[in-house]
Amino acid sequence: MIGADFVPFALTPLLIGCLASVACALPGNFLVLRRQALIGDAISHVVLPGIVVAFLITGTISTWPMLIGSAGAALVAVAMIEGIRRFGRIEPGAAMGVTFTALFAAGVLLLEQSDTSGVHLDVEHALFGNLESLIWLDAIGWSSLADPQALAGLPPEIFRLAIVTALIGLGLMVFWRPLAISTFDEGFAETLGLPVRAIGLGLVIASAIAAVAAFDAVGSIIVIAMFICPPAAARLMTNRLGAQVLWSVAFALASAISGFVLAAYGPLWLGAQNAVSAAGMIGTVSGVFLALAALFGPTRR
């Protein structure tokens, strides 16, 4: 596997899988602690119709129209949730569940009816992404990492995700204290003069950016899994918030790497011929890690 083929065919999807997993796991810690994990789920579903509509209008799947489309879809979703809750007399959790499932389904219908044959945009792509196709054909081996010409041919997703992951990491470090205080005790945070609503909104926006950036490369399965599984597993490993976030990064990386390797080689080891979906396997492995943490984690209940 570390032969000459590794760099062009496995290095970039592996890196992209790792970055996407970490970008989602970082804000996921705070979503889970705030009992808002469902919001991560909602965002990753609602992104689909936003992207499809953006594609139908602009005819391309470039970054900015997708981001704007997703943001618009998120606004529509918030309005729908509020409307259903008010006029349908349904509890907020159910209103949220109904809304994002319906919007995702609408996104699937739109996708089926529109001509997206020219681009990587179909139902399967929406669920599983196209991790395996994000290869680096300009590379001939490890030496390509020092070759500017080959580096120019890297898939653009890698830069987008690297920037998003770095920004989210930096934001967490800078706003660590207000985020931690307002997550634990909102009333107290308010008396300190912390802008608790802005902090909550900032967290949701950071999660949405992570979801949109990751969605294109790895699909909604990984996004949903990574918002919840690594942070939930990490909570079972430690009783300190800082350590929990580091554990969640470790679980996200371990899921991405072992999931990717298992998807590519696992079926071969079992005697089958074809590889399985890397995104599906990464999501599954993150769930296995959570199960192991629930069984053996030192701070489980």
Added chain:
Amino acid sequence: MTPAHLLEIETQAKAEAAAADSPLAIRGMTVFYDQKPAVFSVDATFQPGRMTAIIGPNGAGKSTLLKAALGIVTPLAGKATIFGAPLSERRDRLAYVPQRASVDWDFPARVADVVAMGLYPKLGLLGRFTGAHRAKVKHCLARVGMEDFAHRQIGQLSGGQQQRVFLARALAQEADLYLLDEPFAGVDAATERAIIDVLKELKSEGKTVIAVHHDLSTVPEYFDDVLILNVRKVSEGSVAEAFTHEALDAAYGGRLDLAGTAALPVSA
């Protein structure tokens, strides 16, 4: 101007002077939850260097009054001043201890981490947490008798111990005005003793203490002043003047049924 006008101006001037001296002055505070009044047009002027109990039946709006004064819930009308200025200019002089049940104690934090939250106004976003800060946390924990628990996960503490950690966090803020929401709810006798000792120490240092309180039997022993509330203000003043049978009857007696069934959550 007629004498009546002059009298009105004089009364208003007196009220304003009293508000300027007061650690917490509340004027016309009105809060509604779902079209039902939780607090209705309450005026209160708390005295500096004294301990005041806010008492009243369940759903009387005691916690809500505190939260409205602190901007945690948005009032329909009314305002509060802290040492004669709006809240936003005086945040560094007050410390708030919420109800213990208002937070999730399963949060991944140790006792010392929670107390260190009280140092945030001094540390800011990126200020370095130094040995002096660590010593401050330890000192505050010692004052509430919890120094041996600094590294304990907060979920492993008893209710009384959790309440003491909250008080230690408020001590770390080094405030002049301490606002506590039911500090004695569900705590053991030893904790109640420890908390009241700390609060009396604060008073002897010239600080002002205001606590939402449930146990009427301990009011005269623990507190100097009372504010009796049942959505509206029933009485206000020193325990001797305001903690009377008439006032308690008015607050709890005839209206107990109504207050008991009113859908006014004391803590949201």
